[in-house]
Amino acid sequence: MTRLQKHFDVIVIGAGPSGMMASLSASEKGASVLLLEKKERPGKKLLLTGHGRCNITNIRIPDNFRETYHENSRFITSSLYAFPPEEVREYFLSLGIPTHEEDDGRIFPDAQKAAAVCDALEKALVERGVVLLTDSPVTSIDKNDSAWSVKTGEETFESRAVILATGGKSFPHTGSEGDGYSLAGSVGHTVTELAPALAPILLSAFYDATMDSRCEDCGAEFTLAGITLPDVGSALLIDGKKKKTARGDLLFTHQGVSGPAAMTLSRELPPSKGKYAEGSVQFVIDMLPDIREEEVEQQLLSAMSENPNRYMKRLLCETFHLQEKAAILVLDGKTMDIRANEVTKETRKTIVRKLKASAFDVGKCTPMDIAYVTRGGVPVKEIDPKTMRSKIAEGLFFAGEVMDIDGISGGYNLQYAWESGRAAGFAAAEAALE
Ligand SMILES: Cc1cc2nc3c(=O)[nH]c(=O)nc-3n(C[C@H](O)[C@H](O)[C@H](O)COP(=O)(O)OP(=O)(O)OC[C@H]3O[C@@H](n4cnc5c(N)ncnc54)[C@H](O)[C@@H]3O)c2cc1C
Known part of the structure; x- marks a missing residue:
C-alpha cells in the first residue's frame, strides 16, 4: 500500500462546485492540492441542480448583479469581472461541456445533465493531479507557525493554505450541514444569522x-x-x-x-x-x-x-x-x-x-432543509473580495456558499461558486508558493 502524502501546498475542504473549481485553479498555478470531501463522492448537491440539468450560470449577471445578490452584491464585483459568465462557459467548453442559453439568460449544458458537468470536473481533477479523498469529513483546522493542520476522522494533513468550501446548511443529505461555520469560528471568524433562501x-x-x-x-x-x-x-x-x-x-x-x-x-x-x-x-x-x-x-x-x-x-x-x-x-x-x-x-x-x-x-418559515440556498454565513467584511482571503486568519481562504452571499434563482449561485472558487484557488496557490 502506498503511503498517503501528508503535506500539500493547498488543502481544499469540500468537493462541491466551489471546492472543485478552487482545486483546479490552485493546481493550474502549480500548487499541489488535496481536496477533502466528507461524502462518498464529490458534487452531490451539484447533481441536483436545475432539476438535474444544472443551470451553470446566467449570461445577464454583469447587467443585473446588484439586484441578484441582495445586500452583499458589491462584494462579488471583483470575482465576477475576473471570471464572468462568458468565461465560465468557455472554461466548461474546454472541459468538453458546451452550453446554450435558455430563457432569462440562463445557461445549461447541451448535455442537459448535471452529471455531465460533475463528471467533467472530476476528470479534470484527476488530469491535474489533485488528490481527492472522499469519506473524509474535516473535523478541525489549526494554524501552527506557518502551516495549517487539517484533521479528518483518521488523518492529519498539513498545508501552507486552506480553502474552506463547505457550502451552506440546506439539503444536508448532500453533505452541506454547516460544518464550515464552526470550522471558520474555531479560528476567529464570526457567522451571521442563517436563514433559508430560495425555498418554497x-x-x-x-x-x-x-x-x-x-x-x-x-x-x-x-x-x-x-x-x-x-x-x-x-x-x-x-x-x-x-x-x-x-x-x-x-x-x-x-x-x-x-x-x-x-x-x-x-x-x-x-x-x-x-x-x-x-x-x-x-x-x-x-x-x-x-x-x-x-x-x-x-x-x-x-x-x-x-x-x-x-x-x-x-x-x-x-x-x-x-x-x-x-x-x-x-x-x-x-x-x-x-x-x-x-x-x-x-x-x-x-x-x-x-x-x-x-x-x-x-x-x-420554510425549514432550512428544503431551501435551495442558505442566507447568511461568514460575513463578507471578514474576507477580501479579490482573493477570498480571510482577514482574520492568515492562509485561510473561502469559496462558495459558506460565505454570506446568496443569489436569486437562475444560475446565480453556481456562478458565485465558480468565480469565488477560481479567485480563492489562484490566491491560495500564490500564497502557498511565495
Ligand atoms: C435542489 C437544488 C437545485 C439547485 N439548482 C441550482 C441551479 O440550477 N443553479 C444555481 O446556480 N444554483 C443552484 N442551486 C444552488 C447551488 O447548488 C449551490 O449554491 C452550490 O452548490 C454551492 O456550492 P458550494 O461548493 O459552495 O457548496 P456545496 O455544493 O454545498 O458543496 C459543499 C461540499 O462540502 C462538503 N463538506 C461539507 N462539510 C465538510 C467537511 N467538514 N469536510 C469535508 N467536506 C465537507 C459537502 O459534502 C459538499 O460536497 C441549487 C441547490 C439545490 C439544493
Whole structure:
C-alpha cells in the first residue's frame, strides 16, 4: 500500500462546485492540492441542480448583479469581472461541456445533465493531479507557525493554505450541514444569522370557505397543486406592510407556492420556531401585473356589458388571457356559475381585487432543509473580495456558499461558486508558493 502524502501546498475542504473549481485553479498555478470531501463522492448537491440539468450560470449577471445578490452584491464585483459568465462557459467548453442559453439568460449544458458537468470536473481533477479523498469529513483546522493542520476522522494533513468550501446548511443529505461555520469560528471568524433562501413558501390553507363550499356544490375534487401562473406579480406582506415584490412564474404545490418568484421572496420570511400568527405574514398574487387596478375594472366592465350572457369563468379567461385554473382562483362558489348580467357591483369589485391581489396566509418559515440556498454565513467584511482571503486568519481562504452571499434563482449561485472558487484557488496557490 502506498503511503498517503501528508503535506500539500493547498488543502481544499469540500468537493462541491466551489471546492472543485478552487482545486483546479490552485493546481493550474502549480500548487499541489488535496481536496477533502466528507461524502462518498464529490458534487452531490451539484447533481441536483436545475432539476438535474444544472443551470451553470446566467449570461445577464454583469447587467443585473446588484439586484441578484441582495445586500452583499458589491462584494462579488471583483470575482465576477475576473471570471464572468462568458468565461465560465468557455472554461466548461474546454472541459468538453458546451452550453446554450435558455430563457432569462440562463445557461445549461447541451448535455442537459448535471452529471455531465460533475463528471467533467472530476476528470479534470484527476488530469491535474489533485488528490481527492472522499469519506473524509474535516473535523478541525489549526494554524501552527506557518502551516495549517487539517484533521479528518483518521488523518492529519498539513498545508501552507486552506480553502474552506463547505457550502451552506440546506439539503444536508448532500453533505452541506454547516460544518464550515464552526470550522471558520474555531479560528476567529464570526457567522451571521442563517436563514433559508430560495425555498418554497408554505401556505396555511389553499382554500377559503367559499372555495370549499363551491367544491362541495359541484362535487368536484379540486386542488391548486400543479397550477402554474405564468409571469405574475408576487409580494410578501409582513404585518400588512409590503416587504418585497417579485415577478415570474408561480407554481402551486401541495404545501404552498414555488417557482422563481416565490423562491426569491422566501429569504424575506421572518424567522420563527412555530407557526406565524394568523394574517401576520401573507403571500399576495397579482395576476395582471402590467395592468393597473382601475384599468382592470374598466376592461372587465366593458367585457361584461358586451357579453351579458357569458359565464364569468369564460369571460375572465377571454378578457385577461387567463388559464381556466387561474380564473378558479379568483371566483368563488357563488360567482363560478353565474353569467355576467347577474354579477353585482360588490362582486365585480371583489373579482377585480382578487385579480390584482389574491392574498394567502403563510403558515410558517420554510425549514432550512428544503431551501435551495442558505442566507447568511461568514460575513463578507471578514474576507477580501479579490482573493477570498480571510482577514482574520492568515492562509485561510473561502469559496462558495459558506460565505454570506446568496443569489436569486437562475444560475446565480453556481456562478458565485465558480468565480469565488477560481479567485480563492489562484490566491491560495500564490500564497502557498511565495
Ligand atoms: C435542489 C437544488 C437545485 C439547485 N439548482 C441550482 C441551479 O440550477 N443553479 C444555481 O446556480 N444554483 C443552484 N442551486 C444552488 C447551488 O447548488 C449551490 O449554491 C452550490 O452548490 C454551492 O456550492 P458550494 O461548493 O459552495 O457548496 P456545496 O455544493 O454545498 O458543496 C459543499 C461540499 O462540502 C462538503 N463538506 C461539507 N462539510 C465538510 C467537511 N467538514 N469536510 C469535508 N467536506 C465537507 C459537502 O459534502 C459538499 O460536497 C441549487 C441547490 C439545490 C439544493
